[in-house]
Structures are given as structure tokens and as C-alpha cells.
Amino acid sequence: MLVTRIFLAIVGAAYVALAAWCVVRPGQTSGSVGFELRPGAGQSEFLVVYGGLQLALGLAFLSPLLRPSYLPYALLLCLVIHACLAVFRTASFALFADIPTSTYALAAVEWLILLGAAWRFFGSGK
Numbered sequence: 001m002l003v004t005r006i007f008l009a010i011v012g013a014a015y016v017a018l019a020a021w022c023v024v025r026p027g028q029t030s031g032s033v034g035f036e037l038r039p040g041a042g043q044s045e046f047l048v049v050y051g052g053l054q055l056a057l058g059l060a061f062l063s064p065l066l067r068p069s070y071l072p073y074a075l076l077l078c079l080v081i082h083a084c085l086a087v088f089r090t091a092s093f094a095l096f097a098d099i100p101t102s103t104y105a106l107a108a109v110e111w112l113i114l115l116g117a118a119w120r121f122f123g124s125g126k
Contacts, residue, residue, distance in 0.1 A: 001068075001071065003120070004064075004071060004075060004120045005064050005065065005068070005071060007116055007117075007120055008061045008062070008064055008071070008074050008075060008078060009061070009062060009064075009065055011061045011078060011113055011116075012057075012058045012059070012060070012061030012062035012063075013058065013062070014058070015054045015055070015057045015058030015061060016054075016055060016058035016059070016062070017058075018050075018054045018058075019050075019051050019052070019054035019055035019058060022046065022047070022050040022051040022054060023047065023051040026043065026046055026047065026050075026051075029046075029050065030046055030050075032102060033102075033103070033106075034100070034103075057077075057081065060074055060077055061074055061077070061078055075117060075120055075121050076121065078113070078117040079114070079117040079118060079121050082110055082113045082114035082117055083114055085110045085114070086107070086110045086111050086114045089103075089106065089107045089110055090107065093107070
């Protein structure tokens with residue numbers, strides 16, 4: 001259980017840090033993933049989806065630190081989210097051209113988190 005809590009805490013802290021980066025430096029963050037922020041609606045959408053959603057995910061993954069009973073739910077959430085991210089990211093490599101190295105690095109991180117979540121969920125228990 002301790003290893004799982006530490007794993008989720010690391011993932012959660014990373015998401016909180018990414019959310020902060022999206023809020024504080026939206027132009028830099030969006031540019032690093034290939035987005036062009038349009039004034040108004042584009043900026044709002046990026047702030048909400050990248051800043052707000054990533055903060056929510058980070059807090060969900062950190063929640064077992066305050067409420068240990070949330071551990072199985074946070075781990076399941078981590079597993080489902082990263083399975084979807086890894087599958088869709090991998091499919092994008094077959095569908096699109098000119099994908100930069102930074103996107104492959106994101107894919108590697110997503111797969112590592114997925115494999116870690118699967119290991120903790122199916123292998124070593126919650």
C-alpha cells in the first residue's frame with residue numbers, strides 16, 4: 001500500500017505541476033504540445049482543459065495521502081485515464097505525420113504511468 005500511495009503521490013504532484021505551468025505560462029505550455037492559443041476562446045479552453053482538468057487529476061491522485069480509503073479509487077482512475085491516453089497517443093502516431101520528439105517523450109511517460117498503475121492495480125494489490 002505504501003508503494004502505491006507513493007506512486008500516486010508522484011503522479012499527482014506531476015499533474016499539479018503541469019497544471020501550474022499551464023496557468024502561469026500558457027503560451028509556452030501550449031506551444032510545447034503544438035497548440036496555437038487564439039485570444040479569448042482558445043485561451044479560455046486551454047486554461048480550463050489543461051489547467052483545470054490537470055489540477056483535478058492531480059488532486060484525485062493525491063487524495064489517498066489525506067484519505068487512505070480513497071486509494072483503490074484513485075488507482076483505478078489513474079489506470080483508466082492512462083490506458084486511454086496511451087492508446088490514443090499510440091494511435092496518433094499511426095494517424096499523423098511530423099510528430100516531434102517531445103510528443104514521443106510524452107507517450108513514454110504516459111506508458112510508464114500506465115504500466116505502473118497496472119502493476120499496482122493487478123499485481124501487487126492496492
